[in-house]
Amino acid sequence: MLEIKESVFADNEREAQRLREALLRKKIFLLNLMASPGAGKTTLLTRTIEALGNEMRIGVMEADIDSDVDARTVAKTGVKVIQLHTGGMCHLDADMTRQGLEGLGTDDLDLVILENVGNLVCPAEFDTGASKNAMILSVPEGDDKPLKYPLMFSVSDVLIINKMDAIGIFDFDFEVCAQRAKKINPDIRIIPVSAKTGEGIDEWADWLRASVRQWRNG
């Protein structure tokens, strides 16, 4: 458990760039995972550890307002995990992320996954210094979310559409949602999954594996 404070006066963009370069020198890939509350971040994280845990040394930082529910869930997978309390803040900035990495200890890690605060607004505004940004949109949230939270879609490298197993009972048009996301961010990679059933996890793991390899090769 680590209590972190926002460095109000830091230039976040500069701090983020500095952190990204430091991570690259150490060959550590930092994934910033963002989503609404309840979209399935922790379940996807657990699936990701199952899929890649044998080939990479993974660490996890769980950002939460003030609980440690998710950190305890992730700890069961056996990977190194640290809980970051934001003290009511709705996002992490680069300096808070750096404090978290120091607390976690990264010398023996290849991949660190930051589970950001459950929120589609604030986390999109602060570069954490991550190597790549991933966001989850879950089917029950609706296919109109790219229209309403465009910044989140524009800063994400990959859009994971989760709870695909429930698509039959919700008014969610996958193609319409994908078009809306691509209109905001033509380069975004879109991967449909069900973290619950395991559907699509291979494709997600392939994307993450390739991104880590590309990063490590500079």
Added chain:
Amino acid sequence: MLEIKESVFADNEREAQRLREALLRKKIFLLNLMASPGAGKTTLLTRTIEALGNEMRIGVMEADIDSDVDARTVAKTGVKVIQLHTGGMCHLDADMTRQGLEGLGTDDLDLVILENVGNLVCPAEFDTGASKNAMILSVPEGDDKPLKYPLMFSVSDVLIINKMDAIGIFDFDFEVCAQRAKKINPDIRIIPVSAKTGEGIDEWADWLRASVRQWRNG
């Protein structure tokens, strides 16, 4: 469409109290409706207008980062509606709410519903001056949300648990969720609904009707 700005220096609590008293003098009930993105705020709003539109004069303020999707949906019901753009801000404060009410025009209204920004963090921190706070938690988000976003549950007078029609396919224990919410806020009223099928809307409309009546009687 109205662009609103945050009054950085205002004492929000004082401003909220002043607004609440002014609304009471004019016998206008302001409901602040909060939830995650995609929990069903707009659908519940439409159902509420169907249920109470014949007995009360209703106005709606739609707060959004920068779209007007919801305002256009609500406008189809025939009630007076205004879109508030927060310009990236993750919540409304009392002064922004006051600006919105002035833009909407309240002289001919009994009930104004503010659909706050889709977010379980920031809106909980700012008293808008509302007569009552309502929050929606939807079944797919999970029954652990009271543990993770306790402030939202502590400031809400009523918790609407939406998408009850989907409870069969999600790991959501209604009783566990209700206990967790009551532990944080023993006075919270909990109403299970499906805004999609109409289940539970009568109970919600009864609560809102009684709250408006009690408010108008001082």
